[in-house]
Structure formats: structure tokens, C-alpha cells
Amino acid sequence: MASIRKRTLPSGEVRWMVDFKDANGKRRAKMFEKKRDADGFLVTARAQVAEGTFVHSRDTVTVAKAAESWVEHCRARRDAGQRMEAATFINYEGKVRNHILDATIGIGGIKLNRLDVEAVEAFRDRLLAHGRSENLAQETVTVLGQIIKAAKRKKWCSTNPVEDVEAISTSRGQHRIRVPSDEDVAKLLAHACPISKPMLMVAAFCGLRASELRGLPWDHVDLDARIIRVTQRVDYRNVFGPPKTFAGIRDVPVADEVIVALREWRLRSRLDCMKTDLNMVFPTQNGTPRRHSDTLKWHFWPLIEKLGIEMRWHDLRHYAVSCWLRQGYSIKETQTFAGHASAQMTIDRYGHYLPKGDQHSGMNQIFQSVFKQHQRNTAE
Numbered sequence: 561m562a563s564i565r566k567r568t569l570p571s572g573e574v575r576w577m578v579d580f581k582d583a584n585g586k587r588r589a590k591m592f593e594k595k596r597d598a599d600g601f602l603v604t605a606r607a608q609v610a611e612g613t614f615v616h617s618r619d620t621v622t623v624a625k626a627a628e629s630w631v632e633h634c635r636a637r638r639d640a641g642q643r644m645e646a647a648t649f650i651n652y653e654g655k656v657r658n659h660i661l662d663a664t665i666g667i668g669g670i671k672l673n674r675l676d677v678e679a680v681e682a683f684r685d686r687l688l689a690h691g692r693s694e695n696l697a698q699e700t701v702t703v704l705g706q707i708i709k710a711a712k713r714k715k716w717c718s719t720n721p722v723e724d725v726e727a728i729s730t731s732r733g734q735h736r737i738r739v740p741s742d743e744d745v746a747k748l749l750a751h752a753c754p755i756s757k758p759m760l761m762v763a764a765f766c767g768l769r770a771s772e773l774r775g776l777p778w779d780h781v782d783l784d785a786r787i788i789r790v791t792q793r794v795d796y797r798n799v800f801g802p803p804k805t806f807a808g809i810r811d812v813p814v815a816d817e818v819i820v821a822l823r824e825w826r827l828r829s830r831l832d833c834m835k836t837d838l839n840m841v842f843p844t845q846n847g848t849p850r851r852h853s854d855t856l857k858w859h860f861w862p863l864i865e866k867l868g869i870e871m872r873w874h875d876l877r878h879y880a881v882s883c884w885l886r887q888g889y890s891i892k893e894t895q896t897f898a899g900h901a902s903a904q905m906t907i908d909r910y911g912h913y914l915p916k917g918d919q920h921s922g923m924n925q926i927f928q929s930v931f932k933q934h935q936r937n938t939a940e
Contacts, residue, residue, distance in 0.1 A: 562606060564598050567591065578602050608718050623675065623704075624668030626711040627656045633710065641801045645771070645793075652703055659700045660707075665690050672708065672717035677724045680704065684725070698727055737909055739878045744869045751867060756859035758818075758825040759842050760876065762788070766812045767880030767898050769793065770873055774849045775800060776841045783823060786814045790899065794849045808899035881906070885913040 562580035569575060575591040576598040582588050588605075592598040631653055637644035661668040665686040670679060680701065687697040705722030712720060740748075745764050752760050762768055768776070771793035780789040790810050793803050803809055814822075822841075829843065844850050856873060864871050877898075884894045891914075895906040 562602055564595070564602060566595075578605065580605055620671050620673040621711070621716050622668060623670050623672065623707070624661055626672060626716060627660055627668065627707050629714070630707045630710045631656055643802070643805060645801070645804065646795045646797055646799065652706075655700045655703045656707075659687060659692070659696075660704055667704075672711055675708070675717070675721055677721045680721050680725050701725060737878050738872070738875050739882045739913075740869075740871050740875050744867075744871060745876070745879055747867055748863065748869065748871070752863060753859065754825075754828065756855065756863070758821045759855070760860075761818045761821050762814075763873070763876040764879050765815055765818055765883070767877045767884075768812070769804065769808075769877060769899075770852045770855075771795060772803060772808070773842060774840075774852060777839045778826065778841055779839060781822060781841060783819055783826075786816070786819050788812045788814055796852070798849050798851070803899060805899065805901045807895070807901050810896055810899050812897050878910075881910050882913040885910055886915060888915055 562578070565577050565579060567575045567577050575593060576595045577589055577591045578598050578601055579587070579589050580602065590598075590601060592601065634644055634649050634652055638646055638649045660666050665683070667675070667679065667683045683704075684697050684701050687700060688694065692700070701722060705720060708717060708720045708722055711717050749757060749760055749764070759773060762773060762776075763770075766788055768788070768790060772790050775792045775794035776788070776790070780791060781787075782789070788811070790803060790808060790812065792800055793808075794800055825841075829841075838847060838849070840847065840849055842850050852873075860873055881894060881898050884897055885891075889897070891903050891906055894910070895903045898906065900906045
């Protein structure tokens with residue numbers, strides 16, 4: 561049975577000791593200088609014991625230890641090809657090493673049971689104060705949340721304070737997804753060279769990620785059925801693997817004009833494809849996957865500079881998703897075409913592209929429907 565007792569130490573100082581049993585029946589005790597702190601702890605401890613989430617301070621670890629364990633887990637997933645791209649691992653590991661465990665502004669030495677919302681927000685503010693961008697600070701806090709989430713599964717902590725930290729942004733619209741205009745995409749395709757044009761068309765109208773384009777074989781392009789089957793991707797090391805998520809395995813319908821361009825491209829690139837057994841759609845002259853950096857350097861960046869267009873390659877994927885929604889495809893269809901992990905992701909990022917009817921007329925219809933129903937009820 562839990563209790564709070566007053567204790568006098570040999571030094572003469574007074575402490576308040578909370579005495580209770582955890583979910584396994586093991587006796588636990590903790591001392592406080594003030595009774596109100598002991599009362600607060602007991603209320604929290606009782607709730608956590610009842611939920612089975614209580615973690616004693618002796619069983620917890622530092623943020624540094626939890627981060628080290630999480631990075632090793634990510635490394636194992638990367639090496640096993642289990643939904644962890646090499647570039648993603650480098651990104652995660654870099655944020656842990658350069659920010660979370662930084663000797664000046666990091667929080668590696670804090671024990672997880674002492675990490676609260678205030679400490680996380682103070683860490684975020686230090687990142688900003690030391691020149692990190694808002695985007696980088698937010699991404700680093702997100703990685704910290706993933707570390708603590710993994711630590712909870714290991715019973716190293718009972719809560720994840722990052723979940724209660726509000727995202728801040730003083731630069732209005734800084735993180736808004738950039739979607740090219742129809743005019744810019746049309747101009748891009750009109751001036752693209754024969755080598756890059758079919759790749760740009762697939763990116764802009766089928767929404768494939770760059771890694772999925774590079775990993776696309778002709779065996780997965782059904783020109784007669786007008787479908788591209790996405791089942792793999794190639795990372796920056798030219799290593800083949802599954803798509804970014806399980807939802808990334810999908811069939812994407814292809815417009816007739818894109819099919820025509822792919823047929824012409826297949827005839828043009830056939831000799832390159834036959835140099836290896838890979839049978840890639842967009843290969844190098846040796847038949848191997850083309851490096852994305854080479855495509856950007858030799859084709860994409862010079863082209864947008866020449867045309868005076870501000871655009872990133874990934875913006876073409878955003879453009880494809882926006883086109884599907886504007887055309888009237890449902891959220892579920894769009895989610896499937898894009899390979900998003902959830903419909904909520906599609907809504908959060910692209911919901912503002914859903915077609916909108918006459919909103920004023922709709923409001924009038926709602927009011928009239930209610931008013932007419934009231935009149936009928938009154939007449940009866």
C-alpha cells in the first residue's frame with residue numbers, strides 16, 4: 561500500500577518519503593524535500609503503476625544511451641533493407657551526433673525520467689539561438705521523439721514529452737509544399753532534351769520519387785495496360801531495395817502522352833538497357849541506374865536556370881499529387897497513386913488542392929433545408 565512518511569535524516573534535515581510497490585510488486589521509495597512534491601509524485605506514480613508504465617529512476621538511461629541504442633537499431637534496419645534508406649540513416653545519425661549529443665547545446669546527459677516538455681523546448685530554443693534553422697530544429701526534435709518512443713518500448717521511460725511540444729514557425733509559409741504551376745511544367749517539358757524529357761514526364765504526371773525512377777525496370781512498365789508498377793527503388797549508393805514504405809508498392813496509371821514518350825524512349829535507349837540484365841528504364845550508357853546527382857547536374861539544374869524557373873526535382877512529385885486531386889480523384893486513390901503511408905498524410909499535405917464547389921450556394925442550401933424542415937414540422 562502506498563504511503564508518504566516524514567523522515568528525519570542523521571543531519572537533522574527533514575525529508576518526505578514516498579513508499580509504494582510497482583506493477584511487479586517490487587517495493588519502491590523516493591524522497592522529497594517538500595511534502596507537496598511527494599504528494600504530486602505519488603499521484604503520478606499510482607497512475608503509471610496502474611497503467612503498467614511506471615519506470616524507476618534506477619531503470620532509466622540517459623538520452624545519449626537511448627540515442628545510441630536507437631541509431632544501432634536504425635543501422636541494423638538499413639543493413640537488412642527493412643524500410644531504412646542509407647540516406648535516411650545518414651540524416652538521422654547526423655542529427656543525433658551534431659545536435660542532440662552536441663557538447664554545448666545537446667541534452668545527451670539528461671536521464672529520460674527527468675526529460676520533460678520544458679527541457680525539450682529549452683533544447684529546441686538553444687538550437688535556434690545557435691544558428692540552426694527552424695526547419696532543422698523541428699526535424700531534430702522529431703528525431704528526439706523517435707528516440708524516446710523507442711526507449712518507451714524498452715521500458716526506459718514512461719512518457720514521451722516531445723508529443724506535447726508545439727511546433728513553432730516564425731517564418732510564415734516557410735514549410736509550405738511548393739507546387740510548380742502548369743505553365744512552368746509545360747515550359748520545362750517543352751524545352752527538355754530527349755534524354756531527360758521522359759523522366760521528367762514520369763516524375764510530373766506519375767509522381768514517382770527520384771529513387772523509384774532510378775530503380776524502375778521495363779518489366780514493371782506495362783505500356784499496353786498503361787500502368788507503372790512501383791516495387792523497388794535505388795538509393796544514392798546504387799543499392800536496390802524496397803520503396804520508402806510498404807504503401808510505396810503500388811500501381812500508377814499513366815497518361816497516353818506519357819506512354820507515347822516512353823515507347824519512343826524505349827527504342828532510343830534499347831542498346832543501353834541490353835548491356836546488363838537490369839533492363840532499366842532510365843539507365844546510364846553502361847545500362848546501370850543513373851545517378852540522381854548526374855541528372856540534376858547535367859540536365860535539370862541547367863534547364864531551370866535557362867528558363868528562369870524556381871523548382872526542385874521533388875516539386876514534380878508534389879505537382880503530380882496536386883493534379884490528381886484537382887482532377888477529382890478521391891483521397892484514397894491519390895494516397896495509393898502517391899504511395900503515402902496514410903490518407904491523413906495526403907490530406908494534411910495536399911488537402912487544399914481538393915476541388916471546391918460553390919461554397920456560398922452550399923451554405924444557402926444548408927440553411928434552406930433546415931428552414932423548410934422547420935416549416936414542415938410547424939405545419940404538422
